[in-house]
Amino acid sequence: MHISINPWVWLGVFFTFSVLSFLYKDNPFYKLAEHVTVGVSIGYGMVIIWHNALIPRFYMPVFQEGKLILIIPAILGLMMILRIVPKYSWLSRYAICFSVGGGAGLAIPRSMQASVLRQLEATMLDLGFTTTQGINNIVIFVGVLAVLIYFFFSKEHKGVFGGIAKLGIWFLMVGFGATFGYTVMARLSLFIGRVLFVLQDFLGINLAG
Amino acid sequence: MLWKKQIPLAITFIMGLILGIQYFVPSSTSDWVFDEYRTWGIIIGLFGSVLAYISFYRAHGMRIKKKAPAWPFSVVAIAMSLAMAFVGFAFGREENTVFMNMYTYILVPIEGTMFSLLAFYISSAAYRAFRARSAQATALLVAAVIVMLGRVPLGEQISFWHKLWPALPTFTDIANWILNVPNMAAKRGMGLGIGLGIMMLSLKIVLGIERSYMGSGE
Amino acid sequence: MAEDARKKTFWERLIQIDRRVIYLIIALAMILPFFFQMGLPIPVTKEVKDIYDHIEALTPNDVVILSADFDPSVSPELLPMFDALFRHCLKKDVKTIAMSLYIQGPGLIAPIIQEAAKDYQKVNGVDYVFMPWIYGYTLVVMDMMEDLKATFPTDYYGTRIEDIPIVKKIENYEDYDLIVCFTGSSSYAWWLLYAHEPYGVPMATGVTAVSAADIYPYIQSGQYIGMLGGLKGAAEYETLINEKRMATMGMEAQNWAHIVIILFIIIGNIGYMAIARKK
Numbered sequence: 001m002h003i004s005i006n007p008w009v010w011l012g013v014f015f016t017f018s019v020l021s022f023l024y025k026d027n028p029f030y031k032l033a034e035h036v037t038v039g040v041s042i043g044y045g046m047v048i049i050w051h052n053a054l055i056p057r058f059y060m061p062v063f064q065e066g067k068l069i070l071i072i073p074a075i076l077g078l079m080m081i082l083r084i085v086p087k088y089s090w091l092s093r094y095a096i097c098f099s100v101g102g103g104a105g106l107a108i109p110r111s112m113q114a115s116v117l118r119q120l121e122a123t124m125l126d127l128g129f130t131t132t133q134g135i136n137n138i139v140i141f142v143g144v145l146a147v148l149i150y151f152f153f154s155k156e157h158k159g160v161f162g163g164i165a166k167l168g169i170w171f172l173m174v175g176f177g178a179t180f181g182y183t184v185m186a187r188l189s190l191f192i193g194r195v196l197f198v199l200q201d202f203l204g205i206n207l208a209g
Numbered sequence: 210m211l212w213k214k215q216i217p218l219a220i221t222f223i224m225g226l227i228l229g230i231q232y233f234v235p236s237s238t239s240d241w242v243f244d245e246y247r248t249w250g251i252i253i254g255l256f257g258s259v260l261a262y263i264s265f266y267r268a269h270g271m272r273i274k275k276k277a278p279a280w281p282f283s284v285v286a287i288a289m290s291l292a293m294a295f296v297g298f299a300f301g302r303e304e305n306t307v308f309m310n311m312y313t314y315i316l317v318p319i320e321g322t323m324f325s326l327l328a329f330y331i332s333s334a335a336y337r338a339f340r341a342r343s344a345q346a347t348a349l350l351v352a353a354v355i356v357m358l359g360r361v362p363l364g365e366q367i368s369f370w371h372k373l374w375p376a377l378p379t380f381t382d383i384a385n386w387i388l389n390v391p392n393m394a395a396k397r398g399m400g401l402g403i404g405l406g407i408m409m410l411s412l413k414i415v416l417g418i419e420r421s422y423m424g425s426g427e
Numbered sequence: 428m429a430e431d432a433r434k435k436t437f438w439e440r441l442i443q444i445d446r447r448v449i450y451l452i453i454a455l456a457m458i459l460p461f462f463f464q465m466g467l468p469i470p471v472t473k474e475v476k477d478i479y480d481h482i483e484a485l486t487p488n489d490v491v492i493l494s495a496d497f498d499p500s501v502s503p504e505l506l507p508m509f510d511a512l513f514r515h516c517l518k519k520d521v522k523t524i525a526m527s528l529y530i531q532g533p534g535l536i537a538p539i540i541q542e543a544a545k546d547y548q549k550v551n552g553v554d555y556v557f558m559p560w561i562y563g564y565t566l567v568v569m570d571m572m573e574d575l576k577a578t579f580p581t582d583y584y585g586t587r588i589e590d591i592p593i594v595k596k597i598e599n600y601e602d603y604d605l606i607v608c609f610t611g612s613s614s615y616a617w618w619l620l621y622a623h624e625p626y627g628v629p630m631a632t633g634v635t636a637v638s639a640a641d642i643y644p645y646i647q648s649g650q651y652i653g654m655l656g657g658l659k660g661a662a663e664y665e666t667l668i669n670e671k672r673m674a675t676m677g678m679e680a681q682n683w684a685h686i687v688i689i690l691f692i693i694i695g696n697i698g699y700m701a702i703a704r705k706k
Contacts, residue, residue: 193503
């Protein structure tokens with residue numbers, strides 16, 4: 001065990017425990033960490049946007065390569081700031097409509113292809129009772145159909161239709177259970193990451209051996 | 210009205226139409242529109258992001274001015290943002306600079322630890338709220354426990370029946386079946402709904418039926 | 428009042444235990460296993476093996492994009508995945524483009540890239556290239572499918588793109604052989620919608636365990652080659668490349684913490700049933 005002498009590591013450990021102290025109860029150390037991270041991420045964003053985006057994607061093309069047309073989207077972007085001035089907030093709509101309209105146009109065919117058609121195609125499976133895969137395919141086909149029927153609210157969930165919708169709930173419950181089971185691992189991993197930081201980087205414990 | 214509503218809606222419609230068609234009609238003209246949209250979109254977004262920074266300083270500035278509860282923390286937030294920006298612009302952002310150390314030893318630990326609190330909350334929820342109140346809730350619970358056991362190496366080890374009779378599946382095998390068959394069917398059903406939802410919403414935006422993104426006012 | 432005065436039963440007291448006791452137990456279950464490691468074998472799932480096999484089949488002229496689309500909040504899960512795949516790519520000598528669509532992503536992967544490059548004696552710009560963050564999210568995805576050099580005027584270290592040897596022969600989607608996006612959000616869908624579907628570039632993903640169960644429909648449909656789900660996925664990949672690193676270490680703690688949470692569920696439910704029966 002070799003405790004780190006790097007003051008930055010000590011600072012990292014201080015903030016780690018400041019945030020963890022929230023588990024006991026809300027306190028000024030937690031609040032301090034909360035506001036420090038907001039401030040630091042804002043400052044980080046300003047520097048990175050300046051160096052990695054504004055200079056190479058705007059300054060260089062406009063002022064070194066003479067692509068003056070790019071001043072128009074820059075003005076449109078700046079018009080978005082008028083969102084906070086009630087009298088002129090409508091001017092921000094030009095940039096928003098350009099981006100949202102284009103984004104929606106791009107999304108329609110791609111979403112149709114990736115999330116609907118390809119998924120429907122993959123549900124057209126070889127059904128059968130003689131092989132395990134065939135039986136699994138039946139379960140998949142019935143499950144997809146039942147879940148879709150459960151989400152179809154234009155017809156009352158009664159009779160056979162209601163029975164299939166109820167089957168859909170069972171499939172959804174198993175699906176949610178699977179998500180919960182996996183989520184436990186996700187949440188634990190985040191704390192394990194912090195434990196590794198304290199044990200390895202701060203306390204200098206060699207865990208690999 | 211024309212300048213405030215009709216023209217912006219016309220821009221949405223024209224952009225949506227052109228870029229929607231571009232996917233199906235690859236030509237030099239549609240490719241040119243696609244190229245320009247990407248370039249313009251990035252620059253609009255870049256300059257538009259200034260709004261986020263103005264909002265940050267405005268919100269915290271107001272808190273300080275009004276002496277709102279815990280206002281000194283707003284001073285900390287503003288001071289830290291200016292300090293981070295200063296060290297980044299003044300001393301560079303290469304490895305081992307103050308800028309990168311502040312990122313690695315302040316931003317990363319705080320953000321990482323904040324989300325790690327969820328490990329404790331999910332444990333508490335498992336103890337207090339995860340109940341087999343009905344048959345369907347039991348199905349959820351059983352699926353969750355099997356997936357949990359099937360995802361950790363210990364699950365394979367404690368499947369003692371598999372050692373006695375190898376034809377029987379281990380927790381890992383059962384978890385894999387749950388994930389690949391009933392879970393997959395459920396998620397596909399939901400995914401189809403989401404996919405159709407995205408399409409419908411996009412279509413409503415392009416046609417000017419959905420206008421909430423434009424904000425309130427005239 | 429009378430309710431409060433009534434003596435609580437064993438199960439009632441157990442169910443209403445202070446939440447901080449639960450926190451302490453789960454914290455110990457995650458810390459102690461690091462000191463008492465069991466070294467259990469990690470079974471490899473098909474979803475992970477398929478990604479490994481795809482990269483194994485690539486040749487040194489092939490190009491792999493590894494996009495670390497996450498921030499520090501989920502990095503304990505996703506960084507080990509990025510680390511394992513980046514190391515595999517370096518080992519296989521494939522041309523690797525490391526990047527991030529998230530502003531805080533490059534800062535997280537920079538030390539991982541440097542360490543791996545040092546271990547495998549590889550050079551930035553020659554064996555791999557590390558791209559900076561560029562504003563635009565989906566626009567960046569589409570941009571780099573059309574023209575890589577126009578998307579990134581420089582690499583992460585500021586070298587002009589035309590001076591980087593590895594990208595000289597990489598133009599657009601026709602040159603990409605695999606995209607792997609690591610994400611804790613919906614960016615796997617961005618790559619799917621804007622890179623895989625329109626351009627047909629093979630794709631895989633590494634996601635946080637929260638999203639893992641949602642990915643299976645896209646694996647079954649063949650839209651993704653495979654998936655790494657959470658820390659377990661990363662540990663499986665470390666097993667495949669035979670380098671036991673961060674994720675394998677973390678799985679020791681996962682073992683016991685999972686058992687403790689399952690015990691919590693069982694005790695909670697027994698208590699719930701005992702109280703319900705009494706009422």
